[in-house]
Structure formats: structure tokens, C-alpha cells
Amino acid sequence: xxxxxxxxxxxxxxxxxxxxxxxxxxxxxxxxxxxxxxxxxxxxxxxxxxxxxxxxxxxxxxxxxxxxxxxxxxxxxxxxxxxxxxxxxxxxxxxxxxxxxxxxxxxxxxxxxxxxxxxxxxxxxxxxxxxxxxxxxxxxxxxxxxxxxxxxxxxxxxxxxxxxxxxxxxxxxxxxxxxxxxxxxxxxxxxxxxxxxxxxxxxxxxxxxxxxxxxxxxxxxxxxxxxxxxxxxxxxxxxxxxxxxxxxxxxxxxxxxxxxxxxxxxxxxxxxxxxxxxxxxxxxxxxxxxxxxxxxxxxxxxxxxxxxxxxxxxxxxxxxxxxxxxxxxxxxxxxxxxxxxxxxxxxxxxxxxxxxxxxxxx
Numbered sequence: 001x002x003x004x005x006x007x008x009x010x011x012x013x014x015x016x017x018x019x020x021x022x023x024x025x026x027x028x029x030x031x032x033x034x035x036x037x038x039x040x041x042x043x044x045x046x047x048x049x050x051x052x053x054x055x056x057x058x059x060x061x062x063x064x065x066x067x068x069x070x071x072x073x074x075x076x077x078x079x080x081x082x083x084x085x086x087x088x089x090x091x092x093x094x095x096x097x098x099x100x101x102x103x104x105x106x107x108x109x110x111x112x113x114x115x116x117x118x119x120x121x122x123x124x125x126x127x128x129x130x131x132x133x134x135x136x137x138x139x140x141x142x143x144x145x146x147x148x149x150x151x152x153x154x155x156x157x158x159x160x161x162x163x164x165x166x167x168x169x170x171x172x173x174x175x176x177x178x179x180x181x182x183x184x185x186x187x188x189x190x191x192x193x194x195x196x197x198x199x200x201x202x203x204x205x206x207x208x209x210x211x212x213x214x215x216x217x218x219x220x221x222x223x224x225x226x227x228x229x230x231x232x233x234x235x236x237x238x239x240x241x242x243x244x245x246x247x248x249x250x251x252x253x254x255x256x257x258x259x260x261x262x263x264x265x266x267x268x269x270x271x272x273x274x275x276x277x278x279x280x281x282x283x284x285x286x287x288x289x290x291x292x293x294x295x296x297x298x299x300x301x302x303x304x305x306x307x308x309x310x311x312x313x314x315x316x317x318x319x320x321x322x323x324x325x326x327x328x329x330x331x332x333x334x335x336x337x338x339x340x341x342x343x344x345x346x347x348x349x350x351x352x353x354x355x356x357x358x359x360x361x362x
Contacts, residue, residue: 056250
């Protein structure tokens with residue numbers, strides 16, 4: 001990692017530059033897709049994306065002062081990167097004005113499509129769990145909210161409810177996992193266990209990714225836009241829903257870019273993962289979801305590896321060794337000499353490549 005740190009040290013973009021590049025990249029890609037497929041204004045992916053982005057960005061200017069007045073200041077882990085301690089007091093729970101805008105516009109723009117409504121309800125369910133978790137952290141005046149077990153049980157309850165609706169709506173038709181080259185894997189009843197796992201894993205992985213200014217919001221916007229582009233030919237309503245939510249997360253990055261004026265909190269990060277997984281399940285695109293979630297998966301696996309390695313190397317005094325300087329891996333990179341914006345810029349680029357791989361795999 002030290003060699004990599006040296007190679008990127010000369011490239012240190014500002015948060016504003018990253019926001020501009022992210023916006024240009026997403027708008028340019030959507031313009032090209034609309035033009036390539038000859039879509040009219042009413043069929044466009046770009047229009048709902050821009051409306052959602054602009055609306056969330058505008059609402060943020062009113063919502064952030066309100067969060068400050070309500071004393072929703074984030075508590076920072078003392079064992080984290082020391083550079084993050086100065087972020088203490090930055091308003092959190094930004095997801096409370098991001099997610100509702102995206103899901104409401106997505107439902108309206110999809111003309112109240114039942115699938116879009118189901119994904120919206122699931123996203124709002126995860127938002128509610130994240131909101132309770134964030135609120136308990138603020139009330140306890142430390143970065144500790146719901147217990148891990150309690151949080152997981154609530155997430156599982158929503159996942160099972162969603163899968164029950166998916167089975168009622170589409171039956172066994174969605175239990176085939178589509179792989180590249182028109183190959184599919186018929187899982188039958190086993191699919192539902194995989195689907196519940198996908199919802200739990202995705203929501204927790206996006207939650208772990210939310211630790212650097214602009215990281216979860218930006219990579220989430222790219223992943224949602226990529227998923228929308230992939231599923232649009234067969235699932236236009238859910239594609240519109242994804243693109244509205246993508247725009248809302250880009251609008252959030254307007255305020256969350258380095259140096260962040262607001263954090264999304266679990267309120268926004270759990271909903272992001274829940275939406276991605278729910279759409280992947282309904283559209284029979286769990287394989288594509290796996291590709292698009294590469295960044296989130298690496299973040300989650302780095303935490304799992306860190307904990308596992310520490311336990312496996314415990315000595316007689318109960319002290320173990322660390323595989324990384326700190327997990328998730330974005331903190332390891334920071335402690336290795338990367339700046340926050342370097343981490344974010346590289347992760348944005350990787351996520352964009354993953355989208356291209358996802359497109360090619362279909």
C-alpha cells in the first residue's frame with residue numbers, strides 16, 4: 001500500500017473537483033445512453049436524474065441548518081483516523097432528506113408501478129432502521145446505536161417481508177440467477193435464502209462504506225445509475241426508480257463532498273444497499289448486482305478479515321494482530337498516507353469500471 005500511496009500522492013483533487021467530475025460523468029453517460037437508444041424526453045433517463053439531483057441539492061440548503069438546530073451532530077470514534085476528529089459535530093442523518101426524495105420521485109415517475117412501490121417501501125424500511133440507530137447514537141452521545149444483533153434482526157425482518165412479496169408477485173419465475181453468456185442457474189427454494197442474504201449483506205456493506213466524505217453517496221449514485229442502464233430494456237419502471245435514487249445521492253454529494261457539511265448516517269446508507277439489493281432480486285440480476293457492489297463488498301470483507309485475523313492471532317494475553325492498520329479498507333488507505341479525496345477519487349473510478357463490466361456481462 002505504501003507504493004500505491006506514493007503513486008497517488010501527487011494527485012490530490014478537491015471535493016469540488018470530484019463532484020464536478022462525478023456529475024459530468026453521470027450526465028454524459030446518461031446523455032449517451034438516451035441518444036444511443038433513441039429515447040424521447042418522456043422516456044429519458046437523464047430528465048428524472050437531473051430533477052432528483054436538483055431537488056435534493058436545493059432541499060439540503062434548508063435541511064442542514066435544521067439538523068444543526070436539532071443538535072444532530074455526529075460523534076467520531078476516538079480510535080479512528082485522527083484527522084476525522086475535527087469532523088465531530090457535523091450534522092448527520094442526512095439520509096432523511098435524500099432517500100424520501102428519490103423514492104417518491106421514483107414511484108411517481110414510474111407511474112406507481114407495483115415493483116417500484118415495493119422497492120420504495122423496502123428502502124424506507126431500511127431508512128427507518130438507520131434512523132433509529134442514528135438517533136440512539138446521538139441520544140447516547142457516542143457512536144453506538146442499536147445492538148448489532150437487534151439491528152440485524154430488524155434488517156432480516158424487512159428482507160423476509162420483501163422476499164414474501166416478491167414470491168407473491170412473481171413466484172418462482174425469479175429464482176433463476178442469470179449469469180454471463182445467457183447461462184442461468186436454477187436455484188429454486190434456495191434462491192430465497194440467497195435473496196435475504198443479499199439484502200442483509202448489501203445494506204451492511206454500503207453502511208460500512210460510509211466513512212469518508214462523498215464516498216458512499218458517490219459510489220452509490222454510480223452503482224444505481226449503472227443498474228438502471230442495465231435493466232432499462234426489460235424493466236423500465238425499476239430503471240426509472242433507480243435513476244431517481246441515483247440523482248438524489250448525487251444531490252447529497254453536493255453537501256457531503258469534502259469537506260462535508262452533512263453526513264448521511266445509517267439513515268441513508270442502509271437504504272442505499274436495501275434499494276440496490278431489492279432491485280437486483282426483482283430483475284433477476286443478482287450476478288450483475290454482485291459486480292456493481294465490488295467496492296461495497298471489498299469494504300465489508302476488509303472488516304471481516306480484520307476481525308477474523310485478530311481473533312486467530314490472539315496470544316496468551318488475549319491480544320491479536322491486525323491485518324490492516326484499520327478497517328474498513330478506506331481507513332487503512334488513509335493511515336497509509338492517502339488523503340480522503342484520493343481514496344474517493346480512486347473508488348469512484350473503480351466503481352465506474354465495475355459498471356462497464358456489468359454492462360458487458362449482459
